[in-house]
Amino acid sequence: MLNDLSLKDLTSNTPALIAVIMLALLLFTAVVGPFLMPYDPRVMDLDSLKQPPSTAHVFGTDSKGRDILSRVVYGARISLSVGLVASALSLCIGVFFGLIAGYFGGTVDAFFSQVFDVFLAFPSLLLAIGISAVMPAGLTSAMLAITLVGWAGFARLVRGITLTLREQPYVEASRSLGATPARILYKHILPNALPLILVAGSLRVGGFILLEAALSFLGLGVQPPTPTWGSMISLNRAYITSAPWMVIFPGLAISITVISFNILGDFLRDTLDPRMQV
């Protein structure tokens, strides 16, 4: 199925093409951007407090005189790394348990499915709040909280795919040749489930980035003075009427990032598997 994806699909779909270009720019910004900025995102400049956008400070400055553009650029690093790391981790955990539950069935499946359901029974942000509140706030706790919130959704999906794949003739054939479950899962089921797993993953990255932003908005994510998009909005909320740019630009950054991921996810889903539901 992955081979069906061609560059022509992408260039003929304008929103998806724009989304990919945006994400490439964003990745570039996150990796290289902080080195190119003329200002240090953490250094306060008491001579230029609350400056509106100008040529010196394109996005303006905040209540402590820090350059908003530099902080937004630095924040891209935090948001993207938390979003991507949490997606990768929760995918790995989810795929592992989903394969086991779906392949072995019976009591094993009943037990694991119950565990998935318990994790899915929490509203995601509330569980993330509970988990990150008991840990020292920071990058690791945000990643861990989002991973623990996200894995069960992937696990349930992979379990469902595995349930259908394990009945396929090629799996049967491999089993009758004496292949171990581990080999069957790794060599036969995983590769065939991969496109769907990737689609699900790409559809969730945006949600994970929103979750990270919400956690740092609530003061549970990466701590000041390190800038994150969410914390920039919460720290500058009080100045929304007098200096709206302090809040507008970080919010735009989050929105554009998440929109791009969601459009990309929709595109991958439509191209790879038109039957899959929202």
Place this chain on the structure above:
Amino acid sequence: MALYILKRILLFIPTLLGITLITFILMQSLPGDPALGMAGERANPETIALIRAELGQDRPLPVQYFGYLKLLAGGELGRSYYTNRKVADDLLQKFPNTLKLALAAMFCASILGIGLGVFAASKRGTNWDRFITLLSVGGISIPVFWLGLALMLLFAFYLRWLPPSGMGNGNPLYLILPAATLGTFSLSYIVRVTRSSMLETLSQPYVAAARAKGLSEPKVVLKHALKNSLIPVVTLIGLDLGSYLNGAVLTETIFGWDGLGRYALDGILKRDYPVIMGVVLFGAMIFVTMNLLVDISYHFLDPRVRVKGKP
């Protein structure tokens, strides 16, 4: 029928136990004595004694967990460190406000979402369709708290049409901005699901038959296709309560709405753990109970589910 409901309720028990197990583990991971962590150091000696009797550190963990369940069954979620009030009482007092906000948001999101979804599907492939689809992607991508601030800036500070925050003693004007903020996420999902479900129905033979016998397009769409397209949409609306509870934490924070969400934020800012854990547990309980009710009511409403559900 009765058997199905009984089975569903029996399956509900392990889920509830699992939820409490997770909050129990979270409480245990707090630094210090979990009993004191739940009671707060300012609680009166009887409360501390009660909670310590169940959660005493000298007892093995499984016994402590059963003690925790016993406390929960008795409605004891601990005391706030700061106000020393019972967390359970606070939750019950704040919940109606959140419910009011969520119902208002849900109502607007459903009406508008179904309308826009049907419109987009009936204009498939036109710029209208593209525009609505793009809006709905935007709606699930914009952070709730930023949307709230942006709406507040525009409608309360620049245009001065609506009050910026507070509850206004029940004045409905105060409900508009928070409800719009809270509903946008769900609205966007409803648009997406309505549109795709509608497109599927419109390709059914009976719709072609309705067109062939000369019915006008609005009549085909509204009278014949809509009813059958709504099943997945109604499921979505019923099961979407979790997203409202998530959104409420952020929306209430922005608009100073005195519900569960703001209560949770106060807890987070003060590291008031019984409050945080209370909201987490309460939120999960409401969420799963709602899902159970939606499931069971489906059984009553949709005969097709009933047949499929038969063992």
